[in-house]
Amino acid sequence: MKKRILLFLLISTTISSMSKAQVLDGGNPAVQAALGDALVEQSPLANFFQRRTPMMDKLLRDHLKDDDGIERHYVGAEIGSAYEYEEFKPGKVFYREEFLGDFYYRHNAYNSEIELRRSNVKEAKQEALIKNKEVSLKDFKGREMRFLSFTTKKGKTKEAYLTKLVDGEKYNLYHRLVVKFTEAKPAANSMVNPTPSRFSHFVEFYTKEKESDNIEQIPLKTGKFLKMFGKKKEGLQELIKKEKLDLETEKDLVLVFNFLNR
Secondary structure: OOOHEEEEEHHHHHHOOOOOOOOOOOHHHHHHHHHOOOOOHHHOOOOEEEEOOHHHHHHOOEEEEEOOEEEEEEOOEOOOOOOOOOOOOOEEEEEEOEEEEEEEEEEEEOOEEEEEEOOOOOOOOOOEEEOOOOOEEOOOOEEEEEEEEEEEOOOOEEEEEEEEEEOOOOEEEEEEEEEEEEEEEEEOOOOOOOOOOOOEEEEEEEEOOOOOOOOEEOOOHHHHHHOOHHHHHHHHHHHHHHHHOOOOOOHHHHHHHHHHHO
C-alpha cells in the first residue's frame, strides 16, 4: 500500500534542455499497466505532472546564437538562486499521517516546487513532490512544509508551499519564501553599466485561526498588525514595546504568536 501511495506522490523529472511540461494520461494503457490496480481517476492525487525548472524556462526562452556562430544557452540568473538552499537537505515525506520515507530535498521557491532525491548523490534520479495539501514534507529543521491556498494582503488567492512555524491552539503561523526573477538589461550607453539578471528573495508571513479554513497574510506594520488581532491589542502592544520586537523578524514573530496562543 505504501509503495502505491508513493507512486502517486512522486513524479520523475527529466533534466533536459528541451523538456516540456507533461500531464500524465490516466487513459493510456501503458500508464494503467504501470499503476497496476490503482485507479488514477478516483485518486485525490491524480493530477500529478512533470514540471520545468526556471532554468529550463529561461533556457527555452533565451536560446541565443552569437555573432561568432556558436550557439550558447543561458541558464538561470547571473545573481541569486531560485532555491531556498542550493544543496539538497534531508527531509521526511508524509501522506496525511502516514510516513512514506526519508528523502533529500530542495525547495524551488520560484516554481513553487519541492525537488526530491532518494540519495544525496548527483547521479541520483530526481523527482518532484506532488502539489497536494494532504502531502507534507518535514524539513531538516523539523518544520512542516505543505502546498496550501492562502489570501494575500491584496485579497488575491494563491497557492504555494508554506512552512509552519507555530502550531498553536488558537493560531498557526506560516512562513513563505517568495522568489522573483528580473531580466538582464543591456547598458543604455557607454556611461551606464548593464544590469545582470537576478533572483531576489522575499519573505511573507501568514496566519490561520483554528476555527477558520482561511490562511491570511499578516501585515507587518505594527498598527495594522494590532488591528488584525484587536482582541489582544493592549497585551500585544505592551509585549512588542517591552521586548523591542521586530514583526518582520521570524524569531520575534514566533514570540508574538506564542503570546497569542496563551
